[in-house]
Amino acid sequence: MAVEGIVIVGGGLAGATAAKTLRGEGFTGPVTLIAEESHHPYLRPPLSKDYLLGKAGDETLPVVPEGWYRENGVELRRGTPAAEIDAEARSVTLRDGTRLEYASLLLATGARPRTLPVPGSGLGGVSTFRTLGDSRRLRKSLSAGGLNVVMIGSGWIGMELAAAASAYGNTVTLLGLEEVPLAAAIGPELGGFFRSLHESKGIGFRLPASAAEITGHAGRVTGVVTNSGEILPADVVVVAVGVVPEVSLAEAAGITLQNGILTDASLRTSVPGIFAAGDVANALHPFTGQHHRSEHWSNALNAGKVAARSMLGQDAALDTVPYFYTDQFDVSMEYSGFPSLVSGPPTIRGSLAAREFLAFWQHDGKVVAGMSVNWPRSDKPQKVIKALIASRSTVPPEVLADPAVPLDQLLPAA
Ligand SMILES: Cc1cc2nc3c(=O)[nH]c(=O)nc-3n(C[C@H](O)[C@H](O)[C@H](O)COP(=O)(O)OP(=O)(O)OC[C@H]3O[C@@H](n4cnc5c(N)ncnc54)[C@H](O)[C@@H]3O)c2cc1C
The missing domain is CATH 3.50.50.60 (FAD/NAD(P)-binding domain)
Incomplete structure (x- = not known):
């Protein structure tokens, strides 16, 4: 193939992580990251938490240090949206008219906030x-x-x-x-x-x-x-x-859409040479055999890595147990699992009133999701929950709820 370059559209967590992974994997060909926003790629979770509260500064936001792109030969084009894909010619045209050819293209265009169609929604404030x-x-x-x-x-x-x-x-x-x-x-x-x-x-x-x-x-x-x-x-x-996945480029290019851009577990879209990752991608998950479109930080991070490896021809699949977290007042919550598999109320270990508890959701006796709220990190609750889910082992609810059973003893013997 004449062109060996990789073009990434979308300068968010998934796109920047893919660029970082390409270099980390030793890829020395051209990498161009097209970012519509004028900022260097940044993390969004702090925007509604510590950054908004003034407890975290600008230095906590970049996905990689700002100098990383230049130092690693990644061409970051900020403030320039991609306007069109020519899948036949394997090229992307930017809004400023620049045309870039690619061997592989990653769409990491994220999602846009839904607006409210009511009178007055355009008012100041x-x-x-x-x-x-x-x-x-x-x-x-x-x-x-x-x-x-x-x-x-x-x-x-x-x-x-x-x-x-x-x-x-x-x-x-x-x-x-x-x-x-x-x-x-x-x-x-x-x-x-x-x-x-x-x-x-x-x-x-x-x-x-x-x-x-x-x-x-x-x-x-x-x-x-x-x-x-x-x-x-x-x-x-x-x-x-809520948000809607940003699929306009993909749609115009004839890529199959279904609640976002439909991909296989290796994040390949329906069009050869084009991949999708992050909030925009509805990826087949090998654990459930279902497609999942996640709007969470860890998905964007893991998908960026997987997409990069797939574009390099490696055998990579997005098979991690989905994870997310939230911080509200003095409550820190983490959740791992597959909400689509949940079929009943959770089993609780600990105390909701004391704001320190675990919740386990099961399906057919198997743990399919679990949440930890202000639970001691020394117990590694999320590590145990993810391992429990991945093991597909059956655990009686009364054992899950019993504080006398150490968490790591919930796991099947190796
Ligand atoms: C306020 C906030 C708080 C959050 N908190 C949490 C949290 O606590 N825990 C958690 O797990 N997740 C959280 N998330 C979700 C998480 O941040 C997202 O899942 C993640 O940012 C998705 O990354 P992404 O790279 O797929 O997409 P995005 O971050 O949306 O990045 C996509 C980028 O692509 C750009 N783009 C779109 N179209 C084009 C184009 N044509 N050309 C060039 N660029 C384009 C967009 O401008 C955008 O910059 C939060 C999200 C928000 C907004």
Whole structure:
């Protein structure tokens, strides 16, 4: 093949990790990373947590140090979106007209926040939340405290932003379509745990409720009218109602889509030479035999590595147990597993009231997901949960719940 270069579209965690892995694996050919944003690739999880709270600075955000790209011969083109793929000619054209040929192309275009189609959503003080710029702007407006903040969306980002806004001394009300926040992800019992945590800090909930209209004066938001007609005063409104995978390039190139870009376990798309990774990819998982599209940090990290190895022709598969975490007030939660396999309520070890517990979800007696909340790290709870899931071993619920059984003894003997 005349062209041996690799082009990566999307300067997020998946794209930057793929570039790093290519060099780590000894690939010496040309690597170009196309980033729509003007920043060097950065991590998003701190944006709604310590960075927003002013407890972490800019230096904590880069995926790799800014000098890494130059030092490793990776051409990082910032502020230049890719506009078109010619799969036949194996080339990508950027919005500035530059045409790049590739031997392999990785699409790591992530996801975009869903917007709210209600009157007033364009008013000043109303925003979605995804980028470093969003976090900086929100920090600036929240940090003095004393504002009325309405959070629309009761998922992870809405709950984290509500916690941060409240920690700054603002009055926070959260609206969501679910009866219980986070119930779709972790079920009503544990969603209720997070709701109680937030209520104990003074956050008000309207559930289930939606925003019918956002009101304003002189171009700035003044309130949110709910579907029941209640008027919530608001100086700041954040719309955190989920994301949609950014598939426009892939769609125009005729790549098969299904809840994102459909890939096999090696992250190959339906078009030869084109791979997809991160939030945008709906990848076949060898453990379940189902496709999973994850919107979590560890998936972007692992998928970036796997895509790089696949593009180098190695036998690589995205077969890790999915993992994510959240920090809200003094609660640190980690979760590993396959929510799609969960079929009933969890077994709890520890105490929800004391905010220190483990939750295990089972299917046919096998552990398929597990969560740890403020659990001592010395017990390595996530390592045990992942190993339990991967072992497909059956454990009686009463044993999972029994604090007298050390965690590592839950694992089958080697
Ligand atoms: C505020 C926030 C908090 C989060 N917290 C957590 C957490 O606590 N735990 C957790 O597990 N996960 C968390 N996540 C999720 C995690 O950050 C994402 O799963 C991860 O960022 C996905 O990485 P990605 O590289 O696939 O996509 P992205 O990070 O979305 O990066 C994709 C990049 O591609 C760019 N792009 C799109 N189209 C083009 C184009 N045509 N040309 C060039 N560039 C393009 C986009 O501008 C973007 O910069 C959080 C996400 C957010 C937004």
